[in-house]
Amino acid sequence: MIELQEVRKVFHAGRPNEQVAVAGVSLTLEAGKLTVFRGPSGSGKTTLLSLIGCMARPTSGRIFLKGREITSLPVRFLTDLRRRTFGFIFQQFHLLAGVSVLENVMLPAYPLGEKYRHLRARALGWLERLGLLSKAGAKAEWLSGGEAQRVAIARALINDPDILIADEPTAHLDTRLSREFMALMADFRAAGTTILIASHDPLVHEAPAVDRVVDLRDGRLLTPEAPG
Amino acid sequence: MRKSTLFFTFLAAAVLALGLVLAEARVRMRGELPHLRQEVRVVQTLGLTDLCLATEARHTRHPSQADWHSAFQSHPGALDHFPSGSVLLPPERVLKGYGAPLR
Amino acid sequence: MGPLFAKQRYLLDFALSCLWRRRGKNLALLTVYTLVVFAVASVMFFTQALKREAALVLGATPELLVQKLTLGRHDLIPADYTHRIREIRGVGQVTGRLWGYYYDPQVRANYTVLAPQGVEVPERTVLVGAGIARVRHLTRGATLTFQGYDGKPYSFQVRGVLSPESELLSADLILMSAADLRRLFGLPEGLYTDLTVAVANPREVSTVAAKIQELYPDTRPIVREEIRRTYEAAFDWRAGILLAVLSGALLAFLIFAWDKAAGLSAEERREIGLLKALGWDTAEVLQLKFWEGAVVSLTAFFLGTVGACLHVFVAPAPLFAPVIKGWSILYPRFRLTPFISLFDLGILFFFTVVPYTVATIVPVWRAASMDPDQVMRS
Numbered sequence: 224m225i226e227l228q229e230v231r232k233v234f235h236a237g238r239p240n241e242q243v244a245v246a247g248v249s250l251t252l253e254a255g256k257l258t259v260f261r262g263p264s265g266s267g268k269t270t271l272l273s274l275i276g277c278m279a280r281p282t283s284g285r286i287f288l289k290g291r292e293i294t295s296l297p298v299r300f301l302t303d304l305r306r307r308t309f310g311f312i313f314q315q316f317h318l319l320a321g322v323s324v325l326e327n328v329m330l331p332a333y334p335l336g337e338k339y340r341h342l343r344a345r346a347l348g349w350l351e352r353l354g355l356l357s358k359a360g361a362k363a364e365w366l367s368g369g370e371a372q373r374v375a376i377a378r379a380l381i382n383d384p385d386i387l388i389a390d391e392p393t394a395h396l397d398t399r400l401s402r403e404f405m406a407l408m409a410d411f412r413a414a415g416t417t418i419l420i421a422s423h424d425p426l427v428h429e430a431p432a433v434d435r436v437v438d439l440r441d442g443r444l445l446t447p448e449a450p451g
Numbered sequence: 452m453r454k455s456t457l458f459f460t461f462l463a464a465a466v467l468a469l470g471l472v473l474a475e476a477r478v479r480m481r482g483e484l485p486h487l488r489q490e491v492r493v494v495q496t497l498g499l500t501d502l503c504l505a506t507e508a509r510h511t512r513h514p515s516q517a518d519w520h521s522a523f524q525s526h527p528g529a530l531d532h533f534p535s536g537s538v539l540l541p542p543e544r545v546l547k548g549y550g551a552p553l554r
Numbered sequence: 555m556g557p558l559f560a561k562q563r564y565l566l567d568f569a570l571s572c573l574w575r576r577r578g579k580n581l582a583l584l585t586v587y588t589l590v591v592f593a594v595a596s597v598m599f600f601t602q603a604l605k606r607e608a609a610l611v612l613g614a615t616p617e618l619l620v621q622k623l624t625l626g627r628h629d630l631i632p633a634d635y636t637h638r639i640r641e642i643r644g645v646g647q648v649t650g651r652l653w654g655y656y657y658d659p660q661v662r663a664n665y666t667v668l669a670p671q672g673v674e675v676p677e678r679t680v681l682v683g684a685g686i687a688r689v690r691h692l693t694r695g696a697t698l699t700f701q702g703y704d705g706k707p708y709s710f711q712v713r714g715v716l717s718p719e720s721e722l723l724s725a726d727l728i729l730m731s732a733a734d735l736r737r738l739f740g741l742p743e744g745l746y747t748d749l750t751v752a753v754a755n756p757r758e759v760s761t762v763a764a765k766i767q768e769l770y771p772d773t774r775p776i777v778r779e780e781i782r783r784t785y786e787a788a789f790d791w792r793a794g795i796l797l798a799v800l801s802g803a804l805l806a807f808l809i810f811a812w813d814k815a816a817g818l819s820a821e822e823r824r825e826i827g828l829l830k831a832l833g834w835d836t837a838e839v840l841q842l843k844f845w846e847g848a849v850v851s852l853t854a855f856f857l858g859t860v861g862a863c864l865h866v867f868v869a870p871a872p873l874f875a876p877v878i879k880g881w882s883i884l885y886p887r888f889r890l891t892p893f894i895s896l897f898d899l900g901i902l903f904f905f906t907v908v909p910y911t912v913a914t915i916v917p918v919w920r921a922a923s924m925d926p927d928q929v930m931r932s
Contacts, residue, residue, distance in 0.1 A: 273927035497729070501612070
């Protein structure tokens, strides 16, 4: 479903602070599986996820999504593809302070311009499933860490993405909340969502729902996949 | 209620208010026509040349009739638009009346 | 409701949320903005209304006036000037006008004394303007005493007060007979203040004026068109002073707005990055900022304009009238005929709403075009 061919990403190319974040990764990821990218910080996990999630373009190499080459798509298509296909959960949650939980959740759907009634119902549905219905009108900064993350999850799910991408999701959670998070991911996986998580937290890659762990170091796979 | 609904409501009310004010102004302008006609009659019968807006100086009372130097011969109490006029007060004698004796 | 409209409405919703969460700053900005629009619109309405009324009413002034100048000053004109002027082709009637000023030390006000042609005023009586009647508490039958040229008192009976309807023209007028005026000011027979010259064909007015100038080089002919231009210029100039005073406020507002709009804080930059990461396009971020700017400027425009309309035409401009009318002791009470041109409103709209909205969008441009993965990297 997702195929990477010799993907490289270089930041500040040609300048003294040039940094090779991803140094030629070839990888195939199956649909409907939960994959964890493991590696120390600076190993290129986050960059790899942002390349897969169409947030950035690789310096070289090609990425295929459902058999379609996405690396050469114009920006407009890329943005559209990104918001319909991917949901993102960031390390810092990145909720907008001063704005209600409901609005935070609905935010990624605004550019799609669907009916307000439908969008609101869906957002409330997700909040209810995540046990946050009572907080819908609350301001985002009033939430606890666990609540904030669940809001971030609801936000990632608002456009019904096929693929959920999470970057160090448990970095700011305690053990109980981390387990809860992985249990939720297991539910979504069971429902058919492809899940990609970057983490160096053992609680994540040792969770039972994980199908595959990909080890990264210095922007390369620790054990390269056999071609074909 | 959605915030945009509130804003649209406000905007509609504002447009309506402006419309009402403008409409009222229009109606009032029509209503002022007899008054304007009377003013025209006054101008004609008395042979007036200027609006009585500011009476402190003759170049402000009758701007169309004033020569360029009239600003210097104005109402003694006038605050002038020439810088000196706002600094130099006219002599007290003048303020008391043209006929008062010199001291 | 199409998805395009729905999308813009979502953006508007969110723009309002964004404004609301910085409500302290934004409300302060809105207040100053509204006041600036209010002030500018008030000046505009006020001067426009006066200009229109002046143009309309003063269209009835004599076609041509002739003044005599001595040493660069307005001087009395001898009556025999009329004979030769009357002989110029195209000239109708030539009449001498008698008018001047009287300073009343009691109230420190200037009056305009006039011996009208068209109104019969019996000797020893006067008709007074409504402004004078107000300042001096005069009613019909009262006695008004002036100090004559010789220092002696001259008493007149007030025969009537001119209609307050025409106060914009006649507030400071004192009408008396020509004989009384000559007596009061010690003016010998055969001298007039100036001459009015009737010219039947409007196209000949300037030719006649040139001929008079040639005939009497010491005169200054004033044509009606000049009067109109004088008023155009006078109001522009006075509105100019007012705007100069206002420009301080305007400048403060600009700095404020610039700081608000251009000084994109690190937090705002981060939020724009987040929107990009959540799948927003550069264009959508800009549209969001457009709505933020539009909401503030539209609100300020409408509040300011409606306020200015009420201020100028309903409350007769209590804030500006003293400045525009001058610093006179005696000034007329009049209500302005509300001439509001939609063109002026359009200009006001353009110059208030557009610059601010653009100023909010432009600085966002660079931040909005940043790569969406920056949030991940931070």
